[in-house]
Amino acid sequence: MTNYTGGRSNWGCRATSIGLVEFLQSECLSRDTRLDTVALPVAHELDRLHEACHGKRLRTIYSSRRPSEADLDLLEHLTRERFGAYFDVVRDADVVFFQGEGTVGPGNYLQNVRLFGLPFLASRRWKKPVISLNQTIYAADGSDRKVLASIFSGFDLVAVREAASFVFATEMGLSDRLVCCPDMAFRNVRPAAGHSVSIPDRDYFCVTGSAALKKLDEGMIVRAVDEIARVTGLAPVIVHSRKQDREVLETQLAPMLSVGAGEMPDHHELVSILAGAKFVFGGRYHTAVSALSQTTPVILLPGNTFKSEGIADLIGLDFRVFAPSESSAMAKAALDLAVRQEEVRAAIAVGLRRIADMQADFATLVRERLAGGHVDVSRYPSLRPVVRWTDRHRFDSIYAKVNRHRRRLVFFGGAALARLRRSPDFRESTDRTFFDLP
Numbered sequence: 001m002t003n004y005t006g007g008r009s010n011w012g013c014r015a016t017s018i019g020l021v022e023f024l025q026s027e028c029l030s031r032d033t034r035l036d037t038v039a040l041p042v043a044h045e046l047d048r049l050h051e052a053c054h055g056k057r058l059r060t061i062y063s064s065r066r067p068s069e070a071d072l073d074l075l076e077h078l079t080r081e082r083f084g085a086y087f088d089v090v091r092d093a094d095v096v097f098f099q100g101e102g103t104v105g106p107g108n109y110l111q112n113v114r115l116f117g118l119p120f121l122a123s124r125r126w127k128k129p130v131i132s133l134n135q136t137i138y139a140a141d142g143s144d145r146k147v148l149a150s151i152f153s154g155f156d157l158v159a160v161r162e163a164a165s166f167v168f169a170t171e172m173g174l175s176d177r178l179v180c181c182p183d184m185a186f187r188n189v190r191p192a193a194g195h196s197v198s199i200p201d202r203d204y205f206c207v208t209g210s211a212a213l214k215k216l217d218e219g220m221i222v223r224a225v226d227e228i229a230r231v232t233g234l235a236p237v238i239v240h241s242r243k244q245d246r247e248v249l250e251t252q253l254a255p256m257l258s259v260g261a262g263e264m265p266d267h268h269e270l271v272s273i274l275a276g277a278k279f280v281f282g283g284r285y286h287t288a289v290s291a292l293s294q295t296t297p298v299i300l301l302p303g304n305t306f307k308s309e310g311i312a313d314l315i316g317l318d319f320r321v322f323a324p325s326e327s328s329a330m331a332k333a334a335l336d337l338a339v340r341q342e343e344v345r346a347a348i349a350v351g352l353r354r355i356a357d358m359q360a361d362f363a364t365l366v367r368e369r370l371a372g373g374h375v376d377v378s379r380y381p382s383l384r385p386v387v388r389w390t391d392r393h394r395f396d397s398i399y400a401k402v403n404r405h406r407r408r409l410v411f412f413g414g415a416a417l418a419r420l421r422r423s424p425d426f427r428e429s430t431d432r433t434f435f436d437l438p
Helices: 011-028 045-063 069-083 085-091 107-111 117-124 142-153 163-171 218-232 243-252 267-276 285-292 327-339 341-370 396-403 413-422 426-432
Strands: 002-004 096-101 130-135 157-160 178-180 204-210 235-240 257-260 280-283 298-300
Touching: 011 096, 011 130, 011 267, 011 285, 011 341, 045 069, 045 107, 045 142, 045 413, 069 085, 069 117, 085 117, 096 117, 107 142, 117 130, 157 163, 157 341, 163 178, 178 341, 204 218, 204 243, 204 267, 204 285, 218 235, 218 243, 218 280, 218 327, 235 243, 235 267, 243 257, 267 285, 280 285, 285 298, 285 341, 298 327, 327 341, 413 426
Parallel strands: 002 096, 096 130, 130 157, 157 178, 204 235, 204 280, 235 257, 280 298
Antiparallel strands: none
């Protein structure tokens, strides 16, 4: 399994990757099958120099449905250099699971090998079955969209995790191999038995940040939290595993409690705090999914892609994504959720049973593919969601800003890459990017 994020400190990364491993081992793979995981490495100078020296050609390779042998030779060389011993782990595997998660979006990934190098080689050169799953697929512009369509068209099966991506991938022309299987962070999430922090002894709601926090009006978000607290009488509790969320929310709010991944690294402890909240407010997708897994309602803000917009049609409730300026509408929604707790939680529970059924059907589909059979995705109607509430275009401008290709100026890139390769700790420093995870 490539792009594994279960070793990171971020709660959402841990929840979804660990949930996926448990799902594959318990529902899809035979007991005598070994499942190896290869982490998404932390960014390294090598990635920047690969982009500077080979970025345009790599993008061309990813764009090609039939890359040349010379192109594949280059991709193989760069991927081996980046992944070291993990290159052989994937090359020698019988099947490759590519967990795209939320990383399929930033344009830089189309000009290096950090995300797509291994699964692309597995499908195009090594002729392995590649099952792409547990992911949002997003592109900031039409050019990136064409490259992604080429990459994913080479995979045997493409499973997105929410309804917005399902619509987007359908428009990309992937219908013959496309299904929707809800995020594995929904799966069998059990609250921790104990806690490393004190649980509030009064009614509260949880507040998270957003991957797009720097692109949003932070002052409006803070005012919205204050308004929600005033209208509902609930105390705000901040939960964060990203530095930028903590800096903004702790500085500008006076929360009853602020909990971070540093003090509480086990995501199961987070789940227990979310379970006790009246609702969760913010733009962190996996915090919302973890809350919903406990039937806790959500009030959503924009994140870094349209993934949160895709949640409502899976749950079967209109949990819309609000603009930060809509403080009155958010306060009204918060009061409604606080008053109708039992009714809303019961409706979420119905949605969770539907999600469990979808994941069970997807496991059947994966087993069918691993058995060597041709997979006809049209025979699995439960994995093709009916879209009613998903509006993935409302915050296009925000998502485009977050994911636009960041040009990195490198002078004399070839010479810099040669120097890096000659440095005595080159291999050791790249190997550390798989272990010293943020």
